[in-house]
Structure formats: C-alpha cells, structure tokens
Amino acid sequence: MIEFSQFTLDNGLQVIVHTDTQVNTFVLNVLYDVGSRDEHPDKTGFAHLFEHLMFGGSKHISAFDEPLQRAGGENNAFTSPDITNYYITIPAQNKETAFWLESDRMLSLSFDPKVLEVQRQVVIEEFKQRYLNQPYGDVWLKLRPLAYTQHGYRWPTIGKEIRHIENATLQDVKDFFYTYYVPSNAYLVLAGNITLEEAKRLSEKWFGPIPGGKKPVRNIPIEPKQTTARFLETSGNVPLDALYKTYPMCGKNDAAYYATDCLSDIVGRGKSSLLYQQLVQEKKYFNSIQAYVMGSIDPGLLVIDGKLNKGVSLSDGDNAIQTLLEDIMTNGIGEKEISKAKNQAESTLVFGEVEILNRAMNLAFAAVTGNPESVNQEAEKIQNITSSEVNSIAKEIFQKENCSTLWYKATNSI
C-alpha cells in the first residue's frame, strides 16, 4: 500500500505526494507524457536524444549536474516508447535544490548548439554499444517493424537508424520542447522525507510560475488487427540460433492486462515455467527460453524468445513452441499453475515497493495511465485473476495468424 495525496497547480501540473519519514532522502520524479511512439516516422530516436539534452543546461542554470552534486544529490532519466521520466534522489535537507533545478529546465532549456552536437555523438555511441556491438543486439530493430505496421511502437526508442539522430536540428529540439515539455503534459511526484505542506509550498513556488502550455493531442495511428502470420529470417555473428515470437495483446489499462501478464508468466517466466520445463529441461531443444509482456500503454506484445541448443534446427524449435501453445489452447492451464503465477506476481509487487524511488516511479506511471490509485489496486487485480480468464486469453492470443516470428541464424559457429 502506497499512501499518497494529490493536487493540481493552476498551470495544470499534477502533483502527487508520498510521505515516508522512515527514509532520510527525498525523491523528485517528473514524468513527461511523451515517448518514442509520439515521434514522426522520419525523425525517430528523438524523444531519447532530447532526454540527453535536458542535462545540457537550462534557462538560468548553466549545468544541471554540478549544483545537484554539490547538494549531495544523484539523478538519472530514461525514455521508453510511452514516456520520458526524470528523477532526483537527494538528502532531505537539500530538497529545495531539486525543485530549483527541475523547475528551471521545465521552464526552458539553454538550447546550446554545442550540447546538441556532443549529445548526438554520445547517443550514436549508445546506439552502437547497445544495439550493434552486442550479440543479438539488433533484434528489436528488426522485430518491431515486423510486429507493428502502423503504430509508433514499430521503431525502438533509440531510433530506427543512426541517420535520424544525425539529422536532428536545433529547431527540432525547440519544437519538441515547447510541444511536450509543458506543465500540462507532466506529472510531478514528491516522495520520501517531505510533508504535504512542504510539498505544496515548494511546488507552488518553483513550478507554479511556469506557463502551463497546452496538453498535446495524441494522434498515433491505431495498429490494425493482425490477420496473417508474419515471418522474417535474419542472421548475425552470434554463436547460437535464436527465435522470437510476438503476439499482439491488450494495453496496460485494459481489464485483461493482468491475466495476460499472468499467462506469460505461466508460459515462460523462470525455470518453473512451461517453456523451460518442457523445452529446456525435458526435450533439451533450447539453451534458454522465456516469455514476457512488454507492458506498454497502447496495445502491446506478448513475446517468447529462446536460444536453441546447437544441433537443433530453428524449425524444430519453432514447432516445439507451437505444439506447446496448442496444447495450452486445447487442454487449458490448471489451477495449480495459475496460483503459482499469482503468488509470484504478488511477491514481485511487494518487493518492488521496498525502494522509495520505485514507489515514486510507480505512482508517476499510474498517474500517466489515468489513475494514480491504480498502484494500490494491482494486488487485488492479481488475486482476482481466474483460470477461465487466463485460458480464454490464451485461446485468443496464441492463434497462429496472430504471430510474428523472427529467426535469427548464427552465421558462423565457434
């Protein structure tokens, strides 16, 4: 249970306060309701590049990190297909520094051309380090455009290609900032060692004077229902063949989300899952295999991915997965499997609330999906999952024509 209060400033900024006096630190988390799904198809990777620019100085403060370090604070940020999230953790006595810094960059950036030039290079190296210089690193560059044909989820957050990052201009940066980085498009979570009165006073003082702007209207094409199976074969300098299968599913706000997540756990979370027990343990087809959901706000994907043991063909591995899924669709999943997955989900949830920063992020994410109170409804939603619900979802989701399959072949073996 995460207790919280909420209020909205006159400029439209929504503020959520979670007081925990057991900790000596304070967390300031700002979530902007913009992610890579909002990008133009010819300017992908921009939301993430922009996140880097948020550290390059704001209107009244030439550097973001230095004054924060001087106050004993730490910070970071991340961009996802759905959102961009910034957070500061700081000893409670210096909390006002966090308000000062975070509000100034919400007011305006410095828009220094040198910052853009350097961060463009940094992001290109990040692209290489994470997507090109890792075995299987480019999988999502290939899998996303297979699984999605219209929606902004069809490119990864880092961007479709390095060229888009190379082409970004300072004007793009300004347009993006003034469109999305406005109080009416943001959620501010204040957590840890702070009282509600302090939270009200300091947010009013620092964030209150920022012009509210207009919440941008989201206009992302809806992904049409998949009607035929899709297939792509690719190869790379990797030691083992790998295969990936995606199945369209509902988004995070849908009533069926928790049962679908539960289904993915039963099918492929950990060594107790059906895929591991049957295809790693018994049949010995796979070296590793797992299933999970992407957890996106718009309709998402349930993913199965596995690496094959040497000597097992991709088609044998693929058929074995198909057989297992058909067995689930025909014979159903038993109560025992369901209660196991529910117990795992319940303890994952409770362990996830140990850290104050996680609690703050959970609140922000719940707020952007429409209702901060939903953080405290998850346990109940998990407990309410029924086997008939899980089984009917399995029957619907695992239809062959719903699937996009990627075979990743090893070009050479060691």
Next chain:
Amino acid sequence: MSSTILNRAIAPELQAIDRFHLPQVKTVSLLNGVHLHTLAMGQQPVVRLEWGLPAGSVAENKQGAAFFAAKMLTEGTNRYSSVEIQDYFAELGAFIEVTPGTERLLFTLYALDKHIPALVSFVHHLLSESTLPESEFEKLRRIQIQTVEVNLKKTSYIASTHFRSILFGKEHLYGRHLDVNAIQALSIDDIKEVYSTAIQNNVTDIFITGGYSEKSIESIQAFFGTTPTLPSSVRTIPSPVLTSTSLTTVPVEGSVQSSIRIGRPTFAAAHPDYFDASIYTEILGGYFGSRLMQNIREDKGYTYGIHASMVNLQHLGYFVIGTDVKRAHTAATIEEVKKEMKLLRSEPVPSDELQNVQQYLLGSFINSIQTPFAIADKFKSIYFQGLEYQHYQDFFHRIQVITSEDILKIAQTHFQEDDMTMVIAGGMEE
C-alpha cells in the same frame, strides 16, 4: 506567501550533510557455532534470507567445480527432482539467487515472511541432501558452454577477462575465467567433492533482513542451529604474482566499438590509502561530473560512458577504468585518459571541484543506506572483509576533511599513468 519575484539564478541555500544513520546488524552465535546476522526493518513482510558457505572457487580442486556445485543445488535431491524444486519455490512466490564467488558461496532467498519457515526447511534439505544428478549436470554444462560462447562475442567481456588475467595471472583465482575447455574437463565427481567438503553441513553464516517474524527466526534455529557443522578447513587465497603490460590488443573482427580497460592492482579496504584512493577514483571517473566523463563523453562525445572504480577483493583490490568507444577514437581516448591522470598528479584539484565531489559522495552514501537490504549489504561488505562499522564513520569523516593536497599525493603515489595495464578488445581502425 511572499510577493517577491522568484530569482531562479540563485540556488537555494544548502545545508551540510554532516551525519548519517546506519542501523546495525545484530550477530548471535547459534548452538553449533553458525553466525546468525539479523536486521529487523521495514513495515512490509518481505524477507531476504542468505546462507554463506565456504564453497567459493577457493574450495575447488578443479576449476569450475565450485561454480557448478552451486548451480546444482537446485537440480535434484533424494526427494525432489529439478522441476519439483523449481515448482516448490515458485508456488510460494519465492525467488532464489545462487552466487558462487571466489571466497564463498551465497545462497539467497527472497520471500514473504509467511512462507519463510517452510522455505528454511526446504533450503536445509537442498544443502544437505542434494544428489547432484549427472544428467542435470550435463544440461547445465551445455548451457554454460553456450553462455560463454555468447560472452565471447562481447568486446566488454573479452576486455575484462583479459585485463584480470594479465593483472593476476591466468592460473590465479582472481585472474582466470571459466572457459569452454575448463568446463569440458569437469566431471560430476569434481562437483560432488565440493558439495561434500564445502557445502554439506558447512553453513557458516546466515543473514536475515526485512520484516520477519519470530517464527522465521525459530525455524532457522531449528534447522541450522543444532546440527554440528563440519570443521571446515577454510582455504586461503594465495597471493597472486602481480604483472602488468603497457598495452595488449585483442583484435575483434567486425566490432563497431572497442572496449578499453586501464588499471592496476591496488589494495584491500583496510589499507591506510584506501579512502583517499577511492576519492581520487571518484574525481577521475566515478561520478557524472568526473574528469573522464566530462572530457571523453560530455566534451568529445567519444563514448556513451566511461567509468573508473576500485574493486574490492578479499585481501586485495584493483583500480580499473572501463569504456566502450568508437574504434577510430580508441587511441585518442587512451591519450585523453593518460592526460587526465597526469593532470591529477601534477596539479591540485580546484577547491570548487573537490567540494562538489565531497558533497556528492556524502549524499550518495546517505542515499545508499535507505532500504533494509542495502543496509544489510553494508554490513556484509565489512563483515566479509574483517572490518568494523567504524570503517563507515572513518570514510564519511575522511570525505569531509580530505584536501586537494591529499588527492595530489595519492595520485602521485599510486596512479602513475605509465604504470597502468591497458587492454583493448576491438581495434583501432573504423
């Protein structure tokens, strides 16, 4: 409300970070001599329970035996199969981690308090009655060989393993890594030997942290507090023969980046220079405002990240700088690193910068002791290195009083750029 206009150019006043509160772990000896370390904390009924055993790689006679003995703990007993063991944990919503190290093995369990008594009994069964089935060993062996093969495609893995084997020697516990040949040379008997000599009835320490109940403690006493523990002949790690090379290049064809490691062996946390060396490392490449990060990422854009750290081993430690850069920038990056190291031993750090890093370190220390698990980790770290809680008081104090002259001196004593071992995995050309 005051009506004055907000002046955003002026930073809010700062207050000194001059104290910290670190709740202490309590240690008791059970009847059989096992040390039980307890930290009751947190309002939620989440518990982390860890068993420490002298079954690190130091206990093995053949390389890799301790690693696989650890992994085999969940692969079969006289009553449960591998599948049934996984199911048992999963049904109670429990998660386990098995961490085989050099000195010791840690078996970690995360669970809700209500399930702890049953799980304690079950873990006792694994630690005393595993049968180590050979077929499961073959499965794990195959998986591990393939994992190594995937790792060998990563320049970062290649650079790190080469770096340590140059520093400590290919044969030494700190310098070797589990390669395919070593894995293939193992037999189930090697694993059984580690199990019977260093795991069965060999628990030395138990750590329980979180919102646990008295019932959970009672179950630990019942299962782990009475059976006599074997008089374990704990081996000590021999001192490595330290070597260095100026530059080793491991060509990796087709890589788009080079991974670089630059560093040298240093000393354990008990060494009188440890605090100053740690603060030096922070200034050079520890935090985001560090010299290396500012120069090589924020000014030149050569990399996504560059980081310097001090790694603690049992009676030793090492200093290492690591980064992944565009191949064509490899040589320039090394030059810049040398330049920054030379600068730190030629000129005192400006007081502004020193103050920044001091405040940052004090704040991040406070930040690192806010959850029960993190607080218990702080204890484990000093306990395993034979230190007292005073170590943290001393470090906190040292951060507050260290001067630019102290940094200059430590840089000159231990961090000569020409004494560093360097490894590049990748290449110099685009």
